[in-house]
């Protein structure tokens with residue numbers, strides 16, 4: 493299995509001087525935590541990271557010194573960054589290889605949740621699987637003027653996290669097709685759904701939150717300083 497880590501974003505919502513994946517949290521770059529989290533399961537043998545062309549931070553990362561981690565140039569969108577990494581992976585591993593795509597911005601992925609996800613993906617390789625959390629709050633649809641239009645039935649709503657695990661060749665094909673069709677591809681599952689797949693939802697963890705704005709930093713630091721990420725809950 494191969495890890496794919498899109499890390500070419502600019503972190504606009506974080507409003508920090510450096511891209512958020514290079515902020516130090518619990519003693520390391522957020523990116524290094526995210527890559528280490530993937531490599532904690534021995535089924536993931538190598539990781540391909542997509543970084544910005546003009547990245548001046550990666551060279552200082554722990555990942556840069558790890559011979560199991562390769563880099564490719566990222567793209568203008570998350571989906572394009574993932575696709576660039578998949579094109580690279582296709583040159584080195586067979587089409588059926590499972591790839592676990594994991595945001596650089598999710599450093600708190602617990603090893604137990606990763607293990608459960610990979611187990612499901614290995615059982616259903618053609619459909620794939622992703623971590624996700626069932627919606628906990630009451631959900632509203634907004635109309636113009638930020639007024640509530642209605643309340644949704646949340647019983648079947650899940651919030652997608654990463655990793656998302658699919659076969660290398662099928663995912664590359666799906667992303668190309670979905671992007672060509674103009675589908676909004678905010679995660680890998682969207683592209684696979686477009687191709688007719690029904691990926692399995694595997695229970696995720698709040699510790700695997702996506703670091704998005706400044707409020708998230710203290711929370712993810714808390715999770716990284718507990719045993720949750722390395723030993724599970």
Ligand SMILES: Nc1ccn([C@@H]2O[C@H](COP(=O)(O)OP(=O)(O)OP(=O)(O)O)[C@@H](O)[C@H]2O)c(=O)n1
Pocket residue numbers: 497498499500501502503504505506513542566567568569570571573574595596597598702703704
């Ligand atoms: N062109 C892009 C855009 C995003 N990403 C990566 O996709 C992941 C999830 O995206 P997000 O959290 O939205 O990160 P940013 O795009 O950096 O954040 P923002 O939307 O606030 O600018 C991150 O690891 C980010 O680095 C990427 O590889 N290439």
Ligand SMILES: C[C@](O)(CO)[C@H](O)COP(=O)(O)O
Pocket residue numbers: 570595651652653654678679680702
């Ligand atoms: C893939 C993802 O992390 C699932 O929650 C998310 O869609 C990526 O974030 P973005 O802000 O849409 O790039």
